[in-house]
Structures are given as structure tokens and as C-alpha cells.
Amino acid sequence: MHELGVVFYVIRDVKAVAEENDVTRVDCVTLEIGEVSGVVHELLRDAWKWAVKKESLMADAELEIETIPAVTFCEDCKRDYPTVEYGKTCPHCGSNHTFLVQGNEFIIKDMQVE
Amino acid sequence: MGDVRVIEVKQSVFAENDRRADALRAELKAHGTFLLNLMSSPGSGKTTTLAATFKALRGRLNMAVMEADIDSDVDARAMDELGVRAIQLHTGGMCHLDADMTAQGLRGLEALATPDAPIDLAILENVGNLVCPAEFDTGASANAMILSVPEGDDKALKYPLMFEVCDVVLINKIDVLPYFDFNLERCRERILMRNPHAKIFPICAKTGEGIEPWADWLVASVRAWQA
């Protein structure tokens, strides 16, 4: 997966927000990541530690990760269910006409700054 | 120590790329250039398919190619030898292309366009994998992927997002069907389960078999884009 690439995007966006808000130092960034976004948290944290060191504005910034649970909706029986447990097949009626309603997110939630 | 405060951001990391991709699409539309984002696993036959496609389109569309190999220019040189206008994109080790990198490549291609040979169709040979490229909008007018017979007919089950984002799936290397337990009908069903609107073209890039309907689809799509 593209953990390092994603970290670069986060740093780009955080720097833009910091500039708009006269921030001198970023202490912590909180991300909200969908359960099935495919991002491996361990790899993301490693990439983060490596990449922020190069940024004077956020050289020691911490990374917090909050998980958004994955939910799939069934078009046949109109109910939803946890994606990770049941995958593409609806546990209520066995249908495959299902789609993901949440769990694919990758959001910068907030940042603690000085 | 300054004052510590919290800034609410609530911004999708993909939102910025999506915005840039939409801007690029609008610019391409205004220029009359159709951008096709071509994705696949390594070795599925992208370069061979591009060569066959170029031959089939000769006299109908002006085609150019952007090659996104991580660290070589063999594909761009192969295109060059066929007379296809081509440039090499430098991905800097990234596992996918985003809208910014694509826009840079297009500027490089524009330099190769002439008034009597404008670029109707620009094809982007994306980085070879079935996961990362599917997640980033490049600003393309359409997405296509190549699935080759030796990879197996279950790929739509294993890489759902890739099949969801593709308008076209080319099933390549059909000449080797007798040697693999690849079921063309089953493969078709699995693709359509992920994406009911997918156009599926079985081809043999090596001999050119099946390339004609695909070339016709490209001509119709480019004309509609330019209309």
C-alpha cells in the first residue's frame, strides 16, 4: 500500500492549514481512518516518524489514529451489517447486492498546535 | 512555549487530489484531449497492447503515451521506435500516479503536439499494481485495465476497487486460454458483479485479435469527448 505517499499528502495539507492559522509548531495530528481503507497503521506510523523529521514545523509531531468502523448496506433487504465480519455477502438474506456505506475514509480530523 | 490549541480540520486527504483531478479533466475537455488511465499488474501486456492499439488507430486518432515506470525508460523507448509520441514520467518510487504528476506529464506531451498532429488520445500507462492506482483519480476521461489470462479469472473478487473504477476491462493473452483453467464466462460474470457498466474486450495483443472493437470504442469515446 501507499502509506508513505499518504503521509506526504497529510503533511502537505497540515502545512497548508498551519500557514492559514499562524501556527509555529504542530504537536499532534489526529487522523480518522476507515477500517477497510487498506492502510496499515504500523506502516503509517513508521512512515510518519520518518517523514515529519524533515519538517521543521512538525519535527516531533505525534500521530493519533481513530478508526471508523466499516458498514455495508444490503440493497435487497435494506439492512446494514459489519463489513469486516461478513464481507460482500449479506448475513441477513445472503444477497450479494451490497455496497460499502462507510469504512473507506482517510480524514485529517484535527491538529494540536502552538 | 506558545499557546496550545486544537484546530478542527475535518478534511479528506483525497479531497485535494480529487479537486485537482476535476480541474485537469475540465482543462483536457477544453483542449479536446481524451486521457485514458491504463492500469494492470506488471507484465499483463500494457506495452504490447498500446502498440497494437496504435496500429489500429492509425489515420483515425492521434495518440500519445505517458509511461510511468518507477525506474526505467524501456517502455517509452519501445513506443518511440514505433513512432508513438511518448514521454517517461518519474514517479519517484511512488506506487501510483496522482493528478499533479499526471498534469506534469501532460505538459511534457503538449510540447510534442503540432498543429497538424494534435493529441486526441493521451494514454497513461500507470504503475503496475492492482491496488494503489485505483485509489487516486488522475484526472482521466476514462479508466481501463488489462487483466491477462495467466493471472486468473478471480481477480475481480480479490481487487474489487480496481474493477469498480474501470470503464473498460481488456482480457489479454486469450491465445493461451487452452493452457490455463481460466473461464472467460466466469471472469465476465465476476467483473460485471463488481461493475455492471464495465465494457469487456477479450484480446490477444500479440496478434491483434480482438483489438478492432476496442479501437472502435476508443474512437467513439474520443469523438464524444470532443463534441
Ligand SMILES: Nc1nc2c(ncn2[C@@H]2O[C@H](COP(=O)(O)OP(=O)(O)OP(=O)(O)O)[C@@H](O)[C@H]2O)c(=O)[nH]1
Ligand atoms: N502469449 C501472449 N503473450 C503476450 C501477449 N501480450 C503480451 N504478451 C507478452 O507478455 C510479456 C509482457 O508484455 P508487456 O507488453 O511488456 O507487458 P507490460 O504490462 O507492459 O509489462 P510492464 O510494463 O513490465 O509491467 C511480453 O513477453 C509479451 O510478449 C498476448 O496477447 N499473448
Ligand SMILES: [Mg+2]
Ligand atoms: Mg510496459
Ligand SMILES: [Zn+2]
Ligand atoms: Zn440482505
